[in-house]
Amino acid sequence: MNATVDVELAVIGGGPAGLAAATLAAEGGASVLLLDEQASPGGQIYRNIEAVCDRRPAIAAALGDDYRGGLELVRAFRRSGAGYRPRASVWEIAGDGALAVVGDGGAEVLRARRLLVATGAAERPVPVPGWTLPGVMTVGAAQTLLKASGLAAGEAVIAGCGPLVLLFALQSIAVGAPPRAVLLSEGFGDYLRALPHLPRAVGSLDLLAKGWGWLRQLKSSGVEVVTGVSAVAARGGSAVDGVGFITGGGRRDIDAGLLLLHQGLVPNGHLLRAAGCAQEWDPAQACWRTRRNSWGATSRNDIAVAGDCAGIGGALAAAEAGRLSALDALYRLGHIGRAARNGRALPMAAALRRHLRPRPLLEALYRPPAEVLRPTAPDTVVCRCEGVRLAALTELRGLGVPGPNQAKAFSRCGMGPCQGRLCEATVGRLLSDEPPLAGRTPQTYTIRPPARPVTVGQVAALDGLAEPAGEVSGMLDR
Amino acid sequence: MFKRLPEADEATIEFHFDGQAYRAVAGDSLAAALLANGIGQFGRNAADNSPRGPHCMIGNCFDCLVLLADGRTAQACLTPVAAGMRVRPYDPATAGSPE
Ligand SMILES: Cc1cc2nc3c(=O)[nH]c(=O)nc-3n(C[C@H](O)[C@H](O)[C@H](O)COP(=O)(O)OP(=O)(O)OC[C@H]3O[C@@H](n4cnc5c(N)ncnc54)[C@H](O)[C@@H]3O)c2cc1C
Numbered sequence: 001m002n003a004t005v006d007v008e009l010a011v012i013g014g015g016p017a018g019l020a021a022a023t024l025a026a027e028g029g030a031s032v033l034l035l036d037e038q039a040s041p042g043g044q045i046y047r048n049i050e051a052v053c054d055r056r057p058a059i060a061a062a063l064g065d066d067y068r069g070g071l072e073l074v075r076a077f078r079r080s081g082a083g084y085r086p087r088a089s090v091w092e093i094a095g096d097g098a099l100a101v102v103g104d105g106g107a108e109v110l111r112a113r114r115l116l117v118a119t120g121a122a123e124r125p126v127p128v129p130g131w132t133l134p135g136v137m138t139v140g141a142a143q144t145l146l147k148a149s150g151l152a153a154g155e156a157v158i159a160g161c162g163p164l165v166l167l168f169a170l171q172s173i174a175v176g177a178p179p180r181a182v183l184l185s186e187g188f189g190d191y192l193r194a195l196p197h198l199p200r201a202v203g204s205l206d207l208l209a210k211g212w213g214w215l216r217q218l219k220s221s222g223v224e225v226v227t228g229v230s231a232v233a234a235r236g237g238s239a240v241d242g243v244g245f246i247t248g249g250g251r252r253d254i255d256a257g258l259l260l261l262h263q264g265l266v267p268n269g270h271l272l273r274a275a276g277c278a279q280e281w282d283p284a285q286a287c288w289r290t291r292r293n294s295w296g297a298t299s300r301n302d303i304a305v306a307g308d309c310a311g312i313g314g315a316l317a318a319a320e321a322g323r324l325s326a327l328d329a330l331y332r333l334g335h336i337g338r339a340a341r342n343g344r345a346l347p348m349a350a351a352l353r354r355h356l357r358p359r360p361l362l363e364a365l366y367r368p369p370a371e372v373l374r375p376t377a378p379d380t381v382v383c384r385c386e387g388v389r390l391a392a393l394t395e396l397r398g399l400g401v402p403g404p405n406q407a408k409a410f411s412r413c414g415m416g417p418c419q420g421r422l423c424e425a426t427v428g429r430l431l432s433d434e435p436p437l438a439g440r441t442p443q444t445y446t447i448r449p450p451a452r453p454v455t456v457g458q459v460a461a462l463d464g465l466a467e468p469a470g471e472v473s474g475m476l477d478r
Numbered sequence: 479m480f481k482r483l484p485e486a487d488e489a490t491i492e493f494h495f496d497g498q499a500y501r502a503v504a505g506d507s508l509a510a511a512l513l514a515n516g517i518g519q520f521g522r523n524a525a526d527n528s529p530r531g532p533h534c535m536i537g538n539c540f541d542c543l544v545l546l547a548d549g550r551t552a553q554a555c556l557t558p559v560a561a562g563m564r565v566r567p568y569d570p571a572t573a574g575s576p577e
Contacts, residue, residue, distance in 0.1 A: 037537060037556065044536070056485045122538050134518040134531030135479065141535035149503060149510035150486020154479065175483055238529045239518050258479050385540060387526035416525065417540040
């Protein structure tokens with residue numbers, strides 16, 4: 001149970017960033033172990049890619065070339081000699097770098113000389129009335145089911161904004177399960193706001209053309225597309241059965257047994273925050289990110305980051321960032337010299353810059369609307385785990401509760417098993433000063449280990465790991 | 479809601495949810511297996527008893543909780559289904575106690 005593996009580099013996360021990093025480091029002579037929560041390598045974008053490409057060609061074709069393009073990354077990783085531990089969740093990085101892992105074999109502690117955290121992104125929570133009803137899911141959740149299990153989301157209503165909305169709508173059409181309607185929150189104002197960023201993105205015209213192409217393709221597919229949608233709300237009793245919204249034409253309501261929400265991605269940085277890596281607020285992406293230098297080095301000497309968990313940049317950027325971090329790891333572990341590191345990094349850094357160039361345009365175009373960042377309907381559940389509604393938080397604010405950690409004590413928001421992942425940004429904004437979105441840094445919960453809820457029994461089974469300090473939230477009873 | 483595409487309808491295994499037998503494809507998460515059988519509500523929320531089902535499918539939201547035969551709580555989206563598995567809806571009142 002307490003087997004201890006010692007490797008030079010442990011990589012947490014098997015998406016493009018982690019795979020590219022582990023491959024380069026292993027080929028460079030380091031002993032590497034990659035730990036990933038999924039059953040097979042690929043991360044969010046390339047989930048289940050080996051099996052889908054091998055046995056489900058029609059689904060692979062519907063997922064598209066960008067999906068199939070990830071196969072080479074996974075194959076190179078398989079060839080590289082890096083160790084691989086699937087279905088392994090890292091729930092804590094201790095102060096001395098020890099990793100607490102829960103996997104098939106139970107809980108264990110692993111040790112590595114250096115860590116690379118590449119835990120990717122998660123979808124931004126979209127707190128609207130009724131979003132806790134069964135049948136209200138995220139767009140990424142439905143896409144995950146398509147990739148992992150070949151499940152098509154029939155007759156779904158898709159609501160929100162961002163490339164994943166368009167991509168998934170087209171993928172659903174391609175597998176013969178078109179959505180009932182696509183409700184886009186972006187409108188004319190977003191296009192105007194995005195215009196100034198156009199010149200910088202001109203080098204990435206192919207990517208922009210792809211986005212416009214998707215929208216055109218969707219609009220000509222026969223699926224109803226509504227733009228400028230606001231005030232989305234799910235209705236239903238024991239499951240969702242419809243969705244209401246406001247458009248230019250007034251208030252509308254559509255029947256729906258499945259409502260899929262999406263408003264972009266945010267870094268999956270819980271583990272890094274709990275490990276004490278310094279964070280900074282990113283106003284353009286409206287999220288926290290881990291402070292790091294161009295090698296991915298964080299404020300903690302033994303921990304580097306790469307990929308979307310350090311700020312949303314997309315899969316191609318994630319892979320380049322992973323390679324850069326791996327080069328730095330090889331240097332710090334003594335496998336290569338400084339000049340070799342710097343020389344090999346040049347083309348990678350150039351590629352990374354190229355992949356990141358269109359980001360400001362995308363961020364301006366697909367910025368989540370204010371009502372998503374700061375909900376206004378009083379009955380909206382903000383903290384899903386504890387069922388805390390906006391009205392309760394508004395009341396706390398009126399009483400002068402100064403910040404999220406205090407709100408937690410009064411209302412239990414953020415105290416449930418998700419440990420605030422789905423409510424912390426919203427609560428931070430609701431309790432920060434007016435005007436709410438004027439570039440201020442919202443406050444956030446203090447995060448303490450474990451970064452994944454574990455049972456008391458699992459913690460008790462671990463030797464050699466320092467006790468988590470202070471208040472611990474998110475413990476499951478058993 | 480969700481429909482299994484013909485191409486993915488591979489050799490099936492049997493598991494139980496709430497006392498009833500269902501079929502799943504080896505490699506499914508419990509969440510995918512339940513959704514493929516038309517089950518959208520997996521249990522009830524511990525704080526307010528409201529009906530819940532999977533929301534994020536990547537292990538973040540904890541709304542897909544179910545109870546395993548021995549009473550342990552599991553995230554259905556991260557737990558692979560296995561032949562003969564017996565699963566119950568998550569219910570704060572019975573969490574922790576075996577079947
Ligand atoms: C649900 C979803 C679907 C997406 N689909 C697409 C798409 O179709 N096309 C597209 O261009 N972009 C998509 N994206 C964006 C995409 O995630 C990124 O562009 C890209 O995958 C980032 O690569 P990465 O290596 O940084 O992280 P990821 O690919 O997210 O990989 C991170 C990996 O770390 C694992 N992990 C996380 N926490 C832990 C932990 N504590 N312990 C162990 N393992 C952990 C995750 O399971 C995952 O496998 C999607 C994002 C999400 C959230």
